[in-house]
Amino acid sequence: MASFQGKKINPKHFHISQLKFYIILLPFAVFMVLPIIYIFTTAFKPADELFKFPPSFFVKNPTWDNYKALFELMAGSSVPASRYLFNSVIVTVLTVIISIFLAVSAGYVLSKKNFKGRNVLFEINTLALMFVPIAVSIPRFIIIVNLGLVDRFIANILPIIAMPIGVFLLKQFVDQIPDPLIEAAKMDGAGEWTILFKVIIPMVRPALATVAILSFQSAWGNVEASTLYLNNESLKTFAYYITTFSSSSSSTVTQGITAASALIMFLPNLIIFICMQSKVMDTMAHSGIK
């Protein structure tokens, strides 16, 4: 099947012989989209439909009640919701930019430079990737305390900018860039930074977009910092703010509010994904690596 691309005999437009591919792909695609639809429909379900078992997939009587309840709760909180949202936006933007930069520069040298400890570092990174994330939360807390970062805004950002998964993915992608390309850039007088920004980054853009999506999600959904390191309400993030609702109010309302806030939390992910994915797919098609 992979050989198809090589021979360039594929029809440009739909042909009956392609039907078999669609027959395989379509059902898979449906399963992939289902959860997204479910998030949307659930957010608009009235209480009786929310508690139905087995849960129905589509909403019969869509309602804004869940959102009304959510906004009522928001209006009643001591710190305005916009403050949490602002914190979250700042945290997320900074985290994504910094973590991508750190991951790509580390990925580049770990893949293309020969220095002592390179392999050891990468191995440690891969192992660290696998360690139970929740188990390190208390030692992390101790570090935050010792660094004097409790109740400082930066405690939201600092612990998550060094992404082992980002370094792992990017190193593997940089591995696939042929060395002659970098040597050619060097011959033309490019410094390390020029190589990084003009050669490496354009070529690993699919991986960058993937890492961006992952780091966006970890930053946007992160409640660890707000729960453990910050006591000052006005420094906490939107994700934390949202989780406070699902525990604070009465149970029948809670389900609806949880569903509504799940959609609110999910939408930015979807938007970022749609923006990023075109980059992922485009650059993969003409990445210039042969």
Next chain:
Amino acid sequence: MKKSKKPKIQYSRSEVLSGYAFCALWLVGFMAFTLYPIIQTFIFSFNDVTVQEGAFNLSNVGFSHYVQALSQDADFLQGLEDYAIKLILYVPVITVVSLILAMLLNSKLKGTGFFRTVFFLPVIITSGPVMSIFIDQGVASFPGIEKLINFDSLAGTVPAFLLEALRFLTSEFIMILWFSGIQILVFMTGLQKMDKNMYEAAQIDGASKWEMFWKLTLPALNPTIVLNVVFTVVMQSVFSLNPIITRITGYMNGDGGYGYASATAWIYFIVMIALLGLAVLVFKKHERRVRR
């Protein structure tokens, strides 16, 4: 002065320097917030940890947490066993499914752009907070599929463990698809980097598509396959709804204490590495065989 005598050493030294320089920032963050906490949990795992007014009191208990987890904690051991079986089933299936899907998506079809987007979509779900809602509400399992295949009719003809595996895979099929997003992407990149001339040469030599797949595509994809296997193992293992992780979280929040939670986390970690080593070994072996 060395510059004029041994330019080569100078060059490699600058390489070393830039190597460290580029890593430095990441390294600091990694050491402080990932590596050091992991080491700390290792120390904790030999101690009883109590919290008093923000400070931690450690009292050494030696290996007793480990002994307890491995000899008395039946739930934990059962969880480990389930995890290992699940992983052994998941990894090959995810790898194969995502390779097949990547090849389909890589062929020139009308609307592949749309399909590519759709297949990458679950990435934002599995790493997001909404996943637990799905699993709770049973969206992740596909109720009809088990009735589709009559497992009991197979009971006599195939071995029991195979039947169990089949049953498991069909019920978890949607989860498997959802966890294939990044793997599909990685495979697609790998496929697109293949040398197209190679296929032409093979075609002239009279190779069939089937032969081309086994003799050209698969060997060339081997590093990509290993990467995907590692990635799958890792993603499955640290997935926040993984039963063992939930159990360890439970230990942490009182039920057993932080020291005990650290010990179980380390046991889990070691099992995970053993499985990962096994997986990599299997696929690396394949690579050697092909090259010969």
